[in-house]
Amino acid sequence: MLGFPTPPTSCDLLDFFPVWLDLKGALDAFPAQSGVTFRFRSSGLRFVYTALTKNEAGKYLREECAVCGPAFNQNAHGAPTFAPAEGSGSQVVELSEAFLSLIKADGDKGVLLVECSSPLASLELEIVDPYGDPIASRRLHLVVSGVEDMYSWVNLRSSGGRVTSVGEPANAPNFDSNGKNVFFLHGFDVDADTARAWNAEMFKRLWWSGSKARFWGMTWEGDAGSSLNYQANAANAFAVTSNFCAWVGGVTGEKIVLAHSLGNMVVSAAIQDYGLSVSKYFMLNAAVAAECYDSSVFNDAADGNHMLHDEWAGYGSNTWCSTWHRLFSAPDGRAGLTWKDRFPNVLPVAYNYYSSGDEIFEIWNAMPTAFSGGIFHLERYAWQKQELFKGRGIPGGTTWAGWGFLRTAPESTYEESILYPDAAAANSVPVTNIVESPVFRKNPPEMFTNSVPSATVNALLAKGLPALSAAAGITDFGTEVMSDWDMNTMGKPDGGVWGRSTSQTYEDRWLHSDLKDMAYFYVYKLFDRIVNEGGLE
Amino acid sequence: MNRFVLFLVLFPILAFGVRRPTAAEQKALTHGAEACVVFRVIDVRDRPVEKALVEGNFWNDTRKGNPYSMNTDSNGVCVVTRTCSDDYHFAVTKEGYYRTKGRKVLWNPNFISIKDGKWQPYGATNTVVLKRKVNPVAMCVAWNEARSSLPDEDCLIGYDMKTADWVMPWGKGKTADFFIRYVRQVGTNRLEIKSTLTIAFTNVLDGVYRMKTDDSGSAMRTVYKADTNAVYARTLAFVYDRTAEKINTDTYLTPDDYLVLRTRTECDGHGNLKKANYAKIVGKLAITRENKLKIRFYFNPNENDPNLEADTTKNLLNPRDLGFPP
Known part of the structure; x- marks a missing residue:
């Protein structure tokens, strides 16, 4: 044998x-x-x-x-x-x-x-x-094929990746389909091949948990540049939204959307900006600022605020880039330069499946450096880093606005002399001066006109506007705001079994991508719940 | 003079928020420094626990960190020395006790945390309390949030914990352990919300009192037994009041709160308590936006037994719904 x-x-x-x-x-x-x-x-x-x-x-x-x-x-x-x-x-x-x-x-x-x-x-x-x-x-009687023959596929990339295939799947297990459609969109730093693996796993897990909905795997260009380019890919997320909305919106039948990590920026924007209608939307480890959904978590406190860059300690909150929008009123486009309440239309349909153990969204108790977490675990505190590094011009950051300081020299030369020499000087500047000469880095120029196109606003948010809240993927909004579920405390199998032991680096936490990386054996409760809450059975 | 100097030293820190790590601290945070922790494991009566297994990991600039696993001695002590660059986590277990786990961050903004290349205070004692398994009993447990739809707003509706359902005619429940009334008002902005959830009891000696969970890291986060001499309130109201920008009031249960209930009471002819059941609601009692009751409870079906320590291997409500803490 x-x-x-x-x-x-x-x-x-x-x-x-x-x-x-x-x-x-x-x-x-x-x-x-x-x-x-x-x-x-x-x-x-x-x-x-x-x-x-x-x-x-x-x-x-x-x-x-x-x-x-x-x-x-x-x-x-x-x-x-x-x-x-x-x-x-x-x-x-x-x-x-x-x-x-x-x-x-x-x-x-x-x-x-x-x-x-x-x-x-x-x-x-x-x-x-x-x-x-x-x-x-x-x-x-067996009908055997690769798993990708069992579901539809939409490629939103500008090039590369598996070709879009939206006809009836060659081997879809639709013999008892419920007529519903479930879409999955992956997150940041997922290349075209890895996207196929993501979708294959999500399909299989949903299926084994009893889903009878038609599955649509999707991929988008959230891996431009390197793993340090989160902000640029956040801008990509906005850029792909209309295309995503067109594809999903064009499918007939009930639609349930699942998105992981930065994929939630695409879906949230599609619902908010393009009126995409879905019956349910599952936010999985959402890499979107929590203040987008509930502005009560927007934190402009000067003390004990770990989303405040430590070089800005002592600067009044009215001098920060993240609060600059308060100086303006609609229809001035600058009034919209904030993450606060960016996606309120999502609330009636969203289910926030977060993890209190998510290492990407963990907040350190002080100002992190690019190497916080160690070179083998740069992902730790990544959310906090990418927001704090906006405007700083360092790896993992951007040169746009953010926590950079306004210099006397033009942006193209960026000499070292700061316009306002210290916090006291900045705090004493009249508001009218800050409108034209903000304390923060004056880049890009498009930010400093009263007519900012919406596409530019989105790019500015992604690359230049620091969030002042944690990510939604680690936030419990409370039952009155949104349906929440903590995968870390509620999603593991009975008896405390887990695929990672207490002695390991991240102990037994439910990490950012564990819904895929951890065997179904350990995470089936999550998929059972999605199927149940989503009505996919 | 010393006080004046101390004030001058503290003032910059207080005025300008959390201080930055010093160069030595930053080096330790990036590459690690030697940390020494003395684990002292005791029970709730401060008695040392010998042969408790202490395991965990010191975060380090390597793929696997610095794991450790050792047993305590006859004094309940074990000493762990490892290189660490951020924090360490630990879990302590022993047969007959509930696990206690936790995490400690080594860098402290309130004092210089590195001296001579070592984390300070070097050899600090981390006292861990292990709670015994006393007498866990099988209970009716709704851990994965019993989610019955609220039949109606602004009226009292009885809930039966033995069946995890509303009482008839709204559900299949037979005896109301408590009544729920819920009112929600929403303004023009969907986040302008005022809601009130009231839990009420009709039997004379039924009632509830509110507690904070144990924050020591033990899996046993509540009291072992209901206090039979406590004052049990006949009603308790939770209020959530907010605008789009700000939460003004939120008295709903948080994950760190629980309620102890006495229900199904009967009195003798003199008004003395003759029969009662006890239960606890832990961390969750709310109405979702789909108008479903979200609740996590443990109901002890044994009459006159105030025991609130649940046997985690059994669930009389749903044998397949396990995985809950005691």
Whole structure:
């Protein structure tokens, strides 16, 4: 018995499906001494023995069930697989005596876990007599394809990536579809290939949690430049919004949208700016300032404010870039240069699934540097860093407005002399002066006119306007504002099992991308909840 | 004179917010410095806990940080020395006790945190309290937020914790443990909200009192037993009042609050308590925007048993809904 002995990992279990062999009657009719053999004739498949019953066949996905493997004493992840010997066409493999004995003792048993490795996979159960002549056989009808044939795909990138495919998927599991549509949009720093992996995982996880909605995988250009270019990609998010809205809005039927991280900027803007109508919107680890949804979290306190750059300590809040908008009233476009209340229209449909353990959104108790967290964990405090580095002209930051200081020299030369030499000087400047000569860096020029186009406003927000709140992805807004759910405290499996131990760097926190990176075995509650709350079943 | 100098030193810090790390501190925050922590594990009576497992990780400028795992000695002590560049986390466990976990940040803006290349105070004691498992009992627990739709606003509707449902005719509940009345007003801006949620009790000796959860990091965050001599209020109202910009009042339960309830009381002929059930509502009691009741509760079905320590391996309401703390 050869084939693929490598055991599946917990991450692979999604690709296995249970098959129950109803063989008790046949085993009673042909006891062991009859010499009759029970075997598979198959190709492109591998199997794991289990002692599960048909009623608990799906248990392996969510619980440790040490009833797998040839001796039925191993967990599914880790139990060796078996398959016919490799060769042309289908080959045979006999079912083990131990497995058949299980079935004979309990007809509800006889569950195998099966994985396909070829689109030409086939499976036939044969009962043969001692002379090798067939007594009976039954074929399992299989329709096998790559997972990407099971859902639609929309590519919002300007170039590269898998081509958009919005016709009926070649192998969609739509036999009992509920007619609904669920869309998923990934976050920042996800390239075209990784986007395919993201969507494949999200589709599989939703499906195993019972979703019967048609799945639409999407990708956008949120990976321009390097991993330090968050702000530029936040601007990209705004730029792609109309295109996203056109695609999603053009689909008929009920629409439920899921977005991860910076993908939420796209979706939130689509709902707010383009009137995209969705029935439900799940914000997953949203990398959008919390003040966009609830301005009560906007923090302009001068003390104890970890979103205030420490070089601005002592400067009155009226001198900050983030509050400059208060000096103006509509229709002056500068009145809109704020993240506050940027996306209020999202509230009636949004579900904020955040994580109190999210390392990207964690706020340090003082001013971080670019290396806070260490060179192997630059992602730690990333939200705080990217907001505090706006205007500073350093890696991970921008040269726009933000927490940079206005210099006497033109921006193109940026000499070192600050216009207002210290906080006292800045605080004593009349308001009218600050309108024309703000304390913060006067760049880009488009920011300093009373007519700022909306596209420019979005770019300014992304690159030059620091948020004064944490990310929505770590914020509990409260039940009266939005439906919240903390994945870190509520989303893990029962009994405290987790794929990361207390001794590891991030201990047992639910991290920013754990909804994908952690095996479904650990995060299934999240997907169950999305399916349930979203009405996807 | 010394006080004057101290004032001068403090004033710049207070006037200008959190101070910046010094060069030495910044170096330690980037590359790490030696930290020494003395873990002292005790029980609630201040008695040392021997052979408690203390494990965790000191954050460091490496992929894996600096993990550690050791047992306490007969004095309940173990000493951990590691390089650390930011914070460390810990979890303490022992059979028969609830786990306690926590995190400590080494850099402190209130004093110079590095001396001679070592985090200060070097050898500081981190006292960790382990709480015993006393007598956990199987309870009716709604942990993943029982979410019954509120049948109506601005009227009292009974809720049965044994069935996690409204009482008939609104639901399948039979006995009201408490009544809920909810009123919400929304202004022209959808964030101009005033809501009041009232929990009320009709039996004479039924009622509720409010507590703060234990913040020591123990998994056991509430009292073990309801106080049978406490004053149980017959009504308790939670108010949320805000404008679009500001929250004026918010007295709803936070994750750090819980309620202790006495319900289903019966009295003898002299007005003395004869029968009662006890329960707790932990961290969540609210109405969602879809008008669903969001509540996390533990109901002890044993009469006259004030025990609030839940057996986390059993749920009489839903055997599959586990994973809740005691």
